[in-house]
Amino acid sequence: xxxxxxxxxxxxxxxxxxxxxxxxxxxxxxxxxxxxxxxxxxxxxxxxxxxxxxxxxxxxxxxxxxxxxxxxxxxxxxxxxxxxxxxxxxxxxxxxxxxxxxxxxxxxxxxxxxxxxxxxxxxxxxxxxxxxxxxxxxxxxxxxxxxxxxxxxxxxxxxxxxxxxxxxxxxxxxxxxxxxxxxxxxxxxxxxxxxxxxxxxxxxxxxxxxxxxxxxxxxxxxxxxxxxxxxxxxxxxxxxxxxxxxxxxxxxxxxxxxxxxxxxxxxxxxxxxxxxxxxxxxxxxxxxxxxxxxxxxxxxxxxxxxxxxxxxxxxxxxxxxxxxxxxxxxxxxxxxxxxxxxxxxxxxxxxxxxxxxxxxxxxxxxxxxxxxxxxxxxxxxxxxxxxxxxxxxxxxxxxxxxxxxxxxxxxxxxxxxxxxxxxxxxxxxxxxxxxxxxxxxxxxxxxxxxxxxxxxxxxxxxxxxxxxxxxxxxxxxxxxxxxxxxxxxxx
Amino acid sequence: xxxxxxxxxxxxxxxxxxxxxxxxxxxxxxxxxxxxxxxxxxxxxxxxxxxxxxxxxxxxxxxxxxxxxxxxxxxxxxxxxxxxxxxxxxxxxxxxxxxxxxxxxxxxxxxxxxxxxxxxxxxxxxxxxxxxxxxxxxxxxxxxxx
Numbered sequence: 001x002x003x004x005x006x007x008x009x010x011x012x013x014x015x016x017x018x019x020x021x022x023x024x025x026x027x028x029x030x031x032x033x034x035x036x037x038x039x040x041x042x043x044x045x046x047x048x049x050x051x052x053x054x055x056x057x058x059x060x061x062x063x064x065x066x067x068x069x070x071x072x073x074x075x076x077x078x079x080x081x082x083x084x085x086x087x088x089x090x091x092x093x094x095x096x097x098x099x100x101x102x103x104x105x106x107x108x109x110x111x112x113x114x115x116x117x118x119x120x121x122x123x124x125x126x127x128x129x130x131x132x133x134x135x136x137x138x139x140x141x142x143x144x145x146x147x148x149x150x151x152x153x154x155x156x157x158x159x160x161x162x163x164x165x166x167x168x169x170x171x172x173x174x175x176x177x178x179x180x181x182x183x184x185x186x187x188x189x190x191x192x193x194x195x196x197x198x199x200x201x202x203x204x205x206x207x208x209x210x211x212x213x214x215x216x217x218x219x220x221x222x223x224x225x226x227x228x229x230x231x232x233x234x235x236x237x238x239x240x241x242x243x244x245x246x247x248x249x250x251x252x253x254x255x256x257x258x259x260x261x262x263x264x265x266x267x268x269x270x271x272x273x274x275x276x277x278x279x280x281x282x283x284x285x286x287x288x289x290x291x292x293x294x295x296x297x298x299x300x301x302x303x304x305x306x307x308x309x310x311x312x313x314x315x316x317x318x319x320x321x322x323x324x325x326x327x328x329x330x331x332x333x334x335x336x337x338x339x340x341x342x343x344x345x346x347x348x349x350x351x352x353x354x355x356x357x358x359x360x361x362x363x364x365x366x367x368x369x370x371x372x373x374x375x376x377x378x379x380x381x382x383x384x385x386x387x388x389x390x391x392x393x394x395x396x397x398x399x400x401x402x403x404x405x406x407x408x409x410x411x412x413x414x415x416x417x418x419x420x421x422x423x424x425x426x427x428x429x430x431x432x433x434x435x436x437x438x439x440x441x442x443x444x445x446x447x448x449x450x451x452x453x454x455x456x457x458x459x460x461x462x463x464x465x466x467x468x469x470x471x472x473x474x475x476x477x478x479x480x481x482x483x484x485x486x487x488x489x490x491x
Numbered sequence: 492x493x494x495x496x497x498x499x500x501x502x503x504x505x506x507x508x509x510x511x512x513x514x515x516x517x518x519x520x521x522x523x524x525x526x527x528x529x530x531x532x533x534x535x536x537x538x539x540x541x542x543x544x545x546x547x548x549x550x551x552x553x554x555x556x557x558x559x560x561x562x563x564x565x566x567x568x569x570x571x572x573x574x575x576x577x578x579x580x581x582x583x584x585x586x587x588x589x590x591x592x593x594x595x596x597x598x599x600x601x602x603x604x605x606x607x608x609x610x611x612x613x614x615x616x617x618x619x620x621x622x623x624x625x626x627x628x629x630x631x632x633x634x635x636x637x
């Protein structure tokens with residue numbers, strides 16, 4: 001099936017009342033999640049994942065994906081009006097977006113953020129339409145050694161992209177692998193690290209870990225301080241950018257789209273890195289870099305485009321290779337597995353309805369989000385008045401329901417609390433939690449590929465160097481590791 | 492100091508996990524055994540712990556842990572969640588959730604009684620209705636059947 005035929009199939013799947021409703025609902029929830037500080041897209045996806053258990057796989061995935069890219073749209077509203085990022089990918093929008101709002105240009109900033117998000121989101125999905133099947137066509141020839149090498153490359157790229165300590169990142173990856181080993185060994189049915197506990201024999205529930213690390217930890221970080229901030233509540237006018245705004249913004253939008261898409265593809269990249277890199281790029285090439293930080297519209301257009309394009313880019317490795325590049329896509333992968341679908345090179349040929357349905361939903365979702373974000377921006381601004389003291393008990397209640405509903409087991413609530421406290425302490429000590437979640441999701445497949453590769457090889461580990469594709473990927477890993485050591489030594 | 496203690500914990504955890512993985516067997520008659528992958532992972536945890544411990548003290552992060560009222564709020568949230576995990580099997584989700592929310596709102600945020608009871612009641616009713624009725628999920632029930 002070619003891309004156009006596939007896309008037609010996808011629109012056939014998505015253009016039903018139920019799937020359109022779920023796409024709209026996901027876009028609405030995503031915008032809400034993006035607008036409200038303290039509830040990130042990852043925690044929201046984890047909390048709402050159980051809702052999708054009652055839906056079809058297509059409906060569930062359409063809803064979850066639209067929450068992810070919807071949050072990228074909504075995050076800019078809080079950054080611009082409140083100077084507090086609704087989610088991490090909108091941190092950099094605070095710099096110029098809030099300055100514009102203080103200068104009475106909140107409408108222009110919100111307008112260009114929404115339009116930039118729409119342009120980049122749509123461009124990203126167009127490229128994804130043609131690019132994802134091409135990657136899958138190559139990956140379909142992969143055997144266990146290639147799968148192992150791709151996953152190792154994904155983990156190494158994640159480590160390369162983290163901002164903090166490399167050693168702490170490596171430790172988090174290994175800890176994720178160890179945590180994933182708890183339970184029954186799928187190869188021979190033997191129990192590992194269960195110590196006779198029935199609760200542990202089923203393994204550690206991914207949902208409980210993610211809700212703990214990103215939901216409970218976020219609440220604990222937020223409740224320790226009383227945040228008082230100023231919302232720019234003047235009537236928001238002039239959402240449609242002026243000719244001068246367009247002239248200043250169209251190039252940053254296109255650059256942000258390209259950069260964001262590329263960084264989304266790279267494991268460890270994703271929307272957060274994309275927005276920061278785009279801002280740095282725009283400032284560097286600007287003829288007047290001193291305007292940045294003082295209300296330059298390019299500082300809003302570039303990053304907001306980049307984080308949306310990165311969403312499309314980051315979904316490609318998950319669907320075509322089965323490899324998540326960041327915790328949100330790791331959870332999307334987990335959601336697919338819960339729905340009985342194994343993403344990977346065969347996914348597009350085995351489940352074209354699901355793959356093309358998700359792609360088509362992203363075209364539709366971007367239109368929904370533009371309509372939701374431009375005319376309703378006043379409504380979203382009013383939501384910013386909800387105090388956090390009202391919000392956090394509800395988030396915790398939803399965390400409990402979300403965690404419990406996965407296995408109907410109270411033990412998972414203790415796992416959630418334990419990982420919430422662990423995440424809080426590790427966050428204080430500057431540990432990046434993303435590599436842990438990615439490793440936890442990848443570990444079962446990685447271990448299986450490693451064991452299959454070694455079992456089929458007469459020369460042991462040499463099999464990884466004897467196959468050209470594997471040798472190339474592991475060489476790339478070695479180069480990245482060398483670069484990381486060099487960077488660590490320099491700093 | 493805290494970070495050094497944590498690094499020692501990583502070393503001990505990695506060492507214990509590696510020793511346990513060894514007992515599972517690293518290589519069997521048909522190739523790699525159950526212990527190989529966790530053994531490698533545990534060695535990495537232990538090695539990273541050693542590297543972090545041997546760094547100069549100046550490189551260690553001084554954690555910004557809360558004190559006073561802020562610490563009380565953090566502990567209050569943790570205690571609220573622990574109470575919910577303990578009480579859910581006996582009280583069911585609705586009652587345990589209602590009491591937990593009141594604990595959180597009263598003890599952590601010092602909200603008034605009327606506001607706390609109203610918000611806790613509305614939140615629990617909406618969650619039970621949405622997840623229990625509309626979405627058909629089985630939420631834990633107390634001895635009174637709800």
